[in-house]
Each structure stands twice: as structure tokens, then as C-alpha cells.
Amino acid sequence: MALPSLETARLELHPWQRHDIDALHSLWTDPGVRRWLWDDEIISREQAEAAVLESIRNADEHGVGMWCVRMRGQEELAGFCGFRFIEDTRSVELMFGFAPAYWGRGLATEASRAALDYAFAAGALPVVYGRTDAPNRASARLLERLGMRFDREILIRDRPILCYSLQDSAWRRTPGLSGTE
Secondary structure, three states: OOOOOEEOOOEEEEEOOHHHHHHHHHHHOOHHHHHHHOOOOOOOHHHHHHHHHHHHHHHHHHOOOEEEEEEOOOOOOOEEEEEEEOOOOOOEEEEEEEOHHHOOOOHHHHHHHHHHHHHHHHOOOOEEEEEEEOOOHHHHHHHHHOOOEEEEEEEEOOEEEEEEEEEHHHHHHOOOOOOOO
């Protein structure tokens, strides 16, 4: 059940592979990126490797995984986007992160739409969740642009987290949300 490669008007999305570990580790240790993704922790290469290998395994076994995102025709990693299981549940959340040089250009929205189109078209996910630190207004706005509905605020490790959800049926029936419309 490996993930396919995806393309958008500006982006190429390729499923994570072992050879992506160093590029993803570099992205995840960037101060602007790690602030929101790793609670400002500088993760080790071994932690990055474990995250990548877990995603590859989940993609192969369950069709839930991540993509590296690059500008069309470029080798440099712009960011990542995709899905992971929430803690020890079968619920799936959308995740994304981009290098600061790529912020403010709508790329996370474009990549997320492609990922959601794929996930909902496959029919495997009736609902996708999104979570972000409460102070991360840019990510909260992105989740809202994708049509996600705010559900509640929770605390994780004493940090306020905003929780959103998007039903497959809402994605398909709302003009302008799906990248296919």
C-alpha cells in the first residue's frame, strides 16, 4: 500500500525514503521549523531516522504516511506534508512543515490539498484531524483554509493545542477546497 508520488501546479511530492533522512533532519533542526514541530527540541539524527522509518512502515502497511515536498524540477527539500497516526490511535492527522525560505507562498496549502485529495479519493479516511500549538496562528489559518472545523483546545505537555477536523464528505462537497475543483 505504498504511497504514490503526487504533483501540483508548483510542487512534486514523493513518499519518504531512507535517503531523505538527512534532508529531513536538517529541516527539523532549523530553529523556525523545530519551534512548532519538535517543541523547540534539537532532535538527533537517530530520532529523525526513527520518525522517517515509522512513516515508511505505516505507509507500506496502512497507506498513511508522509511526502517530501520540492518545487517542480528542483532537488532542494522545501518541506514535507502528509499523515500520521495520532499517538496510539487509528485516528490520522495532517502534518506539514516547510523551510523558512518557502514560507508565505501558499506551498503548505497546495501540498496539503494534494495530500487530502489523495487520502479522501482513496476512501480510506472518513475524517482527518489537524492539530497546532495555539500560538501558531499561521498553521491554524492554514487548517481553516483547508476547511477544517475547530473542535476544541487541549493541553499536551502543558502546551495549549488547537484541534481541528475535516470530514471526507465536507471535502468533496465544498467548492474550492479540493484541488480538483
